[in-house]
Amino acid sequence: xxxxxxxxxxxxxxxxxxxxxxxxLHWWTSGGEAKAAAALKQQLQAQGHTWKDFAVAGGGGDNxxxxxxxxxxxxxxPAAAQIKGPxxxxxxxxxxxxxxxxVAKANQWDSLLPKVVADVMKYKGSYIxxxxxxxxxxxxxxxxxxxxxxxxxxxxxxxxxxxxxxxxKKAGIIPVAHGxxxxxxxxxxxxxxxxxxGGDFYKxxxxxxxxxxxxxxxxxxxxxxxxxxxxYTDKNAPGRDWNLATAMVIKGxxxxxxxxxxxxxxxxxxxxxxxxxxxxxxxPGTAQAFTFNVxxxxxxxxxxxxxxxxxxxxxxxxxxxxxxxxFNLNKGSxxxxxxxxxxxxxxxxxxSAKDFVQTAKSGGLVPSIAHGMAVPSAxxxxxxxxxxxxxxxxxxxxxxxxxxLARAAKTR
Numbered sequence: 001x002x003x004x005x006x007x008x009x010x011x012x013x014x015x016x017x018x019x020x021x022x023x024x025l026h027w028w029t030s031g032g033e034a035k036a037a038a039a040l041k042q043q044l045q046a047q048g049h050t051w052k053d054f055a056v057a058g059g060g061g062d063n064x065x066x067x068x069x070x071x072x073x074x075x076x077x078p079a080a081a082q083i084k085g086p087x088x089x090x091x092x093x094x095x096x097x098x099x100x101x102x103v104a105k106a107n108q109w110d111s112l113l114p115k116v117v118a119d120v121m122k123y124k125g126s127y128i129x130x131x132x133x134x135x136x137x138x139x140x141x142x143x144x145x146x147x148x149x150x151x152x153x154x155x156x157x158x159x160x161x162x163x164x165x166x167x168x169k170k171a172g173i174i175p176v177a178h179g180x181x182x183x184x185x186x187x188x189x190x191x192x193x194x195x196x197x198g199g200d201f202y203k204x205x206x207x208x209x210x211x212x213x214x215x216x217x218x219x220x221x222x223x224x225x226x227x228x229x230x231x232y233t234d235k236n237a238p239g240r241d242w243n244l245a246t247a248m249v250i251k252g253x254x255x256x257x258x259x260x261x262x263x264x265x266x267x268x269x270x271x272x273x274x275x276x277x278x279x280x281x282x283x284p285g286t287a288q289a290f291t292f293n294v295x296x297x298x299x300x301x302x303x304x305x306x307x308x309x310x311x312x313x314x315x316x317x318x319x320x321x322x323x324x325x326x327f328n329l330n331k332g333s334x335x336x337x338x339x340x341x342x343x344x345x346x347x348x349x350x351x352s353a354k355d356f357v358q359t360a361k362s363g364g365l366v367p368s369i370a371h372g373m374a375v376p377s378a379x380x381x382x383x384x385x386x387x388x389x390x391x392x393x394x395x396x397x398x399x400x401x402x403x404x405l406a407r408a409a410k411t412r
Contacts (some may be wrong), residue, residue, distance in 0.1 A: 020306030080204030092123035
């Protein structure tokens with residue numbers, strides 16, 4: 001970092017770089033996320049730029065989007081804002097995002113990113129955003145002690161999952177730790193859809209929103225499997241936060257949890273070691289697939305030349321190996337760059353990175369619908385509501401759920 005700072009100072013002294021201010025809207029305000037944001041700030045300051053923090057608390061980013069809209073409408077956007085998935089296309093269509101192809105070309109982003117991820121960062125073939133990390137959503141977290149006590153084995157498919165759940169139940173252990181909030185219901189549903197139906201079904205039903213596929217026999221089986229899981233959760237699940245569900249697995253009160261890799265941060269914070277105190281494995285039936293949730297920063301059109309220079313340096317810094325390492329070690333995710341040295345990462349991250357590379361080649365790398373990567377936000381919200389209603393209301397039939405899902409998919 002000191003060498004970077006000295007080099008930046010020398011360049012600035014030579015008059016080759018015009019230092020500018022970079023204002024960044026994000027909601028990384030707690031724990032490891034705040035540490036990660038601080039690392040990016042340090043990197044920009046080392047290049048002589050001024051970092052203006054535009055942090056808006058609230059993990060989902062809803063508050064931040066409200067503030068951002070008012071800033072953009074008034075003609076005063078920040079340099080960069082944390083936006084992801086199809087929302088990037090919606091902002092780009094408004095004509096307010098900057099073209100950063102020059103930065104992407106200079107740093108060879110097309111060869112460093114899987115095409116499916118690069119395409120999300122582009123509008124009409126040009127980069128308008130820079131990806132920060134990759135979260136894998138289709139994980140199953142297991143307490144090995146609980147499994148040992150129950151005589152259960154780590155499941156690889158749904159039949160084995162229910163056999164393990166039954167064994168845990170008989171041993172007096174809650175089989176599945178679940179937080180009954182609509183996004184958690186949808187996260188579970190997503191992994192079931194991928195595990196039961198496979199990657200091609202997932203893409204047709206939950207990315208392309210194909211009506212016949214949503215109403216078809218595979219979706220019937222997905223919904224039946226999804227509902228069956230509920231019988232292995234506990235009565236206190238409704239309204240429970242995801243991290244409290246993870247804590248149940250950490251303590252051995254529950255045997256397993258279906259949740260993205262942010263759950264790993266909870267295990268590590270509790271001093272648990274992957275492979276020894278907890279097991280990270282793919283959700284049943286999803287060994288050849290990877291549902292991704294990629295955080296990214298959209299770059300807004302600016303007028304001031306020095307701010308534009310700072311913005312371009314920010315984009316390059318986010319994709320740099322140094323930042324990708326520091327940020328993802330703190331966040332629990334993996335680098336979005338494909339050629340990274342992962343020696344400092346834990347075994348779960350290494351497995352995730354290996355699968356990320358393999359599924360990028362095989363076509364098994366698919367966007368997470370539950371986490372805003374697959375479809376526009378209106379359709380996502382409507383489908384999430386249907387899935388949650390189905391989970392919570394035993395009177396809703398599978399056929400009714402399919403009909404409602406098909407209708408929800410048409411929401412604009």
